[in-house]
Amino acid sequence: MKLRESASIVKFNWRNFLWISAVHAIALTLCWFFFTWPAFIAFVIMHYLCGMVGITFGFHRLLSHKGFKAVKPLEYFVAFCGTLACQGGPISWIGQHRVHHAYSDKPEDPHDMNKGFWHSHIGFIFNRRADLNSVEEVSHYCPDIARNKYYLFLENNMILIQIVVGLLILTLGGFLGNTPGFDWYSAISFTVWAVFVRLVSGYHVTWFVNSATHKWGTRPNNTNDDSRNNWWVGLIAFGEGWHNNHHAQPRAAKHGWEWWQFDQTWIMIKVLKSFKLIYDIKLPNRDDKPITKISKKMESEKSLLTTSEITHKKAV
Ligand SMILES: [Zn+2]
Ligand SMILES: [Zn+2]
DSSP, rough: HHHHHHHHHHHHHHHHHHHHHHHHHHHHHTTTTTHHHHHHHHHHHHHHHIIIIIIIIIIIIIIIOOOEOOOOHHHHHHHHHHHHHTTTOHHHHHHHHHOOOOHTSSSSSOOOOGOOOOOOIHHHHHEEEGGGGGGHHHGOOOHHHHTTTTHHHHHHHHHHHHHHHHHHHHHHHHHHHSSSOHHHEEEEEHIEEEEEEEEHHHHHHHHHHHHHGTSSBBSSOOOOSOOOOHHHHHHHTTTTBBBHHHHSTTOOOOOOSSSSSSOOHHHHHHHHTTTEEEEEEOOOOOOGEEEHHHHHHHTTTSSSOOHHHHTTOOOO
């Protein structure tokens, strides 16, 4: 079956729907009653650890696009943080993201903006495509990740990892409370903020990159999709909002090309480079201007998928 045909076969995923609904309900109701400043600080730390270290630095720029190389302990640590964001394990996340780049804003795109803002922001989580709904299926789009046993472990144990780290946060919160011994109010406060509110904030930050940056913003590069540079997504999504730049040159580790395009993930890359923890960094090719040439370059490095992987056929 061709990818375009299999992309149209969707099934409502009740498990995802109930999970996302429950996380939002717990976070948005309990956060008002269990606010403490230490819990809020734990939320900020976890938000950065999962959202920037794990997703934008790890899953996206390092593993999906190979924009740079990292020493193995760092690579494996950031992949763990990405898994903790609970947006799918590394194989699911990276496989789907590469399909997004190969078919941006086309029917094969997992979060095709042409199907509406709701679909590209959150609906695609509920209406799961049959061809991207299993590890075995999605592995065809990221064989380099899928063959690694550690990444397979993270993929298969995403929920367990979430529970173990959640219990650690609950325990830590309990011992950091004001009352002697174990403080249950502080324990719940830490869990609500550093687990549930952090999950909600991480989800929407990532989802806005799929939705808003394919709908609102400027298009300085003539890419053959609808990607946009969007300043407010750039701010909340650690630099990922300069999405038209990213679609123009997906392998470039730096997304904010102008001095005013604030790119927090790029700052992290530069800091880690100074410690010699990362190397072989791919920079945007600005000499190629005018933009038509950038567009041509994008064609040549549209994603890391090979033709055979893109045209992967499977009876679903
Ligand atoms: Zn995109
Ligand atoms: Zn990308």
